[in-house]
Amino acid sequence: MDENSVDSHSISLLVNNKPGVLIRISLVFARRGYNIDSLVVSPTQNEIYSRMSITASGDRQTLEQIIKQLNKLVDVIHACDHTGEVVVEKELALIKVKCPVECRTEVLQVSEHFKCQTVDITEDTLMLQVTGGTDKLDALHTMLTRYTILEMVRTGKIIMARGVATT
Amino acid sequence: MSGKTRDGAQALIDGLQQQNVEFIFGYPGGANMPVFDALLDSPIKLILSRHEQGATHMADGYARTTGKAGVVLVTSGPGATNTITGVMTAHMDSVPLVVICGQTITPNLGLDAFQEADVSGISFPVVKHSYLIKNVNDVPRIVKEAFYIAESGRPGPVLIDLPKDIAVAQFEPDNNFDMHLPGYVIPTHGDPERISEAAEYLSRATKPLLLVGHGAIISKAERAVRILAEKMKIPVTSTLLGKGGFPENHALSVGMLGMHGTAYANMAVMECDLIMSIGSRWDDRIVGQADIFCKDAVKIHIDIDESEFNKMICPDCCIHGDARLVVEELNTQVVPNDTAPWLKQIEKWKKKFPLSYKKRGGLKAQLVLDELNNLVQGDAIITADVGQHQMWAAQFCRTTTPATWLTSGGAGTMGYGFPAAIGAQLAQPDKLVIAIVGDGGFQMTLCELSTAVINKLPLKVVIINNAYLGMVRQWQELFFDVRYSGVDLEGNPDFVKLAESYGARGFRIRRNADVVRILSEALAYNDGPCVIDAEVEKEDNVFPMVPSGHPYTDMVLERPKQKLAKPVGST
Known part of the structure; x- marks a missing residue:
């Protein structure tokens, strides 16, 4: 694999649950010109820590450096790149589609194939909730583009290591 | 609970005493007045600087000399932002500092209150860690953690932002507290x-x-x-x-x-x-x-x-x-x-290929530093500012023991050398301390002559004075067709008279033949600080030189006959 190849990375961090921690972390990425594609901050089973799941793209060598610099921050308990590891990765999206009565059945059929939940329905619109891997959400998105997508919100990827391994 | 009521400022000073802090380098203002008040009841000596940047470099000089964290105490807003250059200098060179900033009261945070600045936010890229204290009960723990983080592992500056309402809030300190640093691990033995x-x-x-x-x-x-x-x-x-x-x-x-x-x-x-x-x-x-x-x-x-x-x-x-x-x-x-x-x-x-210089002609900076080296024989703490004189000092002043050569390396902060010497002299009152500075850098922090005079510090300031910003001039000569832009320091003061006006002693060297005599005289003067103005040749260059970003094979040993290509590296 090319060391300088640009690709997407799944990074997880366990951090102190304090104000300002997010800025310290994003500064490390920004300083090296690394773009954050998605970022999820959530509580953990222990209220003094937060979990961050970050998807970012850029070259691997720079990312290795960034991970080490993240681990250096006093508020970061640990940071690791899970790219290429066997982990569970999930994302949730809400997609609002323009859906007059005549194409409703068609859209619902697509939605069924992707195991979506219909969370809102009006005469002209349909809101779908979908969970799964990034590929699945991307595929659904492509399928729905032939109808008019009015709005879309994606949570960004959350990651958890399988088995006894820690995330 | 100790049963004894303290306020936040007193608890802060208690914490500093527990860390055996000898000096606080600082400057007062509205937001840190409670801390200055608490300081009066403590044995810690206040070194009042004339500018907060000076205070930070003094603390840095103290820290590099002792290995202990230097402590800075400044007020909010401009007082705190004036320390940032010094904090960044310490961060780049792994120097332990604890910088305590006053801050507006917590209800006013983020409301553009008078002298309010988001100092902990500003500090993020240039500190090892920083704290904004929101609860007075946290003061003892945070002070302890700040020193531990600053001094251990790869040392660095830690900033504590202390809002004024927290500084005056009363509480009963609990002496049984633990540091909480689960993400901070210090490596010891290698693999x-x-x-x-x-x-x-x-x-x-x-x-x-x-x-x-x-x-x-x-x-x-x-x-x-x-x-x-x-x-x-x-x-x-x-x-x-x-x-x-x-x-x-x-x-x-x-x-x-x-x-x-x-x-x-x-x-x-x-x-x-x-x-x-x-x-x-x-x-x-x-x-x-x-x-x-x-x-x-x-x-x-x-x-x-x-x-x-x-x-x-x-x-x-x-x-x-x-x-x-x-x-x-x-x-x-x-x-x-x-x-x-x-x-x-x-x-x-x-x-x-020895280090060499021509001894003919006008006063040579290298000769001044070479003779200084001969006179002190490594038995001195030498601080250097940033520029040509710094490189000549690095070449000619041989350092024989650790922590006796202090200079701003990573940051290259002009104005560092002289205040750092003040901190070093306070740390080592019996040691010979010499600041080697340029006429440019010295003027950035020379107001600290007052600080040196009132504390009767017998340090020596050697100004390698070419009335130029010499290193930039050297680059313009070598890489920019001798097109000098913004490097002529015309209007420099008479540094001897300037020193005397502060109550310091002034010496001047103009000829190669006078170097040893005048340096010896200055080294023997110990009633307070002295300034030695060495009026050196204006257009001398530092060699050897490897142009920035170039391989070592491109090393230049003397003034080149033809123009050099512009360096590919940074500055």
């Missing part, structure tokens, strides 16, 4: 496998070179390094900040390497078959063109900071740990190899 690997490399090398950095001084590895060098007969070079990690008057020393390093150190870098960095971060001033630096040599990197590995160069062996502990372990494993031909080659280079 034994990597150490064995490095020992094998060292035992096989026939042309090895040790590169001593600031980390070796911070971890007090000088003895271990010396044992390694002497046992294995390995020559030793040092970075600008590593000066003193190995005695520069030792036969195995080749002095400083890099952009303005000695020719023989740089030749050793080009020819070695192994280079081992002990606490240096392979800074761009050292590696020049990184991808071909020591291309065919085995590279070993010992560092306490894992993020330095594979940053500038990719070594063959990285050992993550404390420099002293790692080198001590290496010493038990290495087996001497025959390095005699290598040492002989280095001796030849030393004879053929």
Whole structure:
């Protein structure tokens, strides 16, 4: 694999649950010109820590450096790149589609194939909730583009290591 | 609970006393008045600076001299932002500082209150850690953590932002508190496998070179390094900040390497078959063109900071740990190899390409520093500012013991040298302290002459005065067709009269023939600070020089006959 190849990375961090921690972390990425594609901050089973799941793209060598610099921050308990590891990765999206009565059945059929939940329905619109891997959400998105997508919100990827391994 | 009521400011000062703080370098203002008030009831001595940047550099000089955190106390807003240059200077050079800033009351945070600035936010990129205290009960723990973080591992500055309402809030301190730093781990012994690997490399090398950095001084590895060098007969070079990690008057020393390093150190870098960095971060001033630096040599990197590995160069062996502990372990494993031909080659280079300068003509900066070196014989703490004089001082003032050479390396902060000398002199009142400065940098912080005078500090300020911003002028001469832009410091004051107006003693050197006499006179003056204005040749250049970002093979030893290509590296 090319060391300088640009690709997407799944990074997880366990951090102190304090104000300002997010800025310290994003500064490390920004300083090296690394773009954050998605970022999820959530509580953990222990209220003094937060979990961050970050998807970012850029070259691997720079990312290795960034991970080490993240681990250096006093508020970061640990940071690791899970790219290429066997982990569970999930994302949730809400997609609002323009859906007059005549194409409703068609859209619902697509939605069924992707195991979506219909969370809102009006005469002209349909809101779908979908969970799964990034590929699945991307595929659904492509399928729905032939109808008019009015709005879309994606949570960004959350990651958890399988088995006894820690995330 | 102790049963004794304290306010936040008092608890802060209590915390500093528990850390055996001797001096606070500071400047008062509205938001830190409660702390200045609490300070009156403590044995800690306040050193009142004339500018907050000066206070920060003083604390830095104190810290580099003692290894203990220097403490700065300033007010909110501009008081705090004035420290940022000093904080960044300390951050780049791994110097422990605890910077305490007053802050507006917590209900006013973020409301653009008078003298409010988001100081902890501003500090993020240039501190090891920072705190904004929101609860008075946290004061004792945060003070303890701040010192621990600042001084341990790879040291650095820690900032504490203390809102005024927290400073006056009453509470009963609980003496049974724990630090809570689950994400802060300090490496000690390196990985034994990597150490064995490095020992094998060292035992096989026939042309090895040790590169001593600031980390070796911070971890007090000088003895271990010396044992390694002497046992294995390995020559030793040092970075600008590593000066003193190995005695520069030792036969195995080749002095400083890099952009303005000695020719023989740089030749050793080009020819070695192994280079081992002990606490240096392979800074761009050292590696020049990184991808071909020591291309065919085995590279070993010992560092306490894992993020330095594979940053500038990719070594063959990285050992993550404390420099002293790692080198001590290496010493038990290495087996001497025959390095005699290598040492002989280095001796030849030393004879053929010594540091030199012409003694004819106007006053030579190199002569002033060379004679100063002869007079003090390494028995002094020398601080240097930033510019040509700094490089000449690094070349000619030989450092023989750790923590006696203080200069702003990573940040290259002009104005650092003189206030740092104040901090060093306070830390070591009986030691000879000399600040070597340029006329440019000195004027950035010379208001601290008051601080030196009122504290009767017998430090000596040697101004290498060419009435130019000499290093920039040198670059404009060499790389910009002698098109001088913004480098002429016309309008400089009469530095002797200036010193006298502050109540300091002034000396002036104009001729090469007067150097020894006047320097000796100044060194003998101990009733307070003195300033020695050395009016040196205006257009002299620092050589050797490896143009920024270039390989060592492009080293220039003297003023080139034809124009050089513009350097590809940064500044």
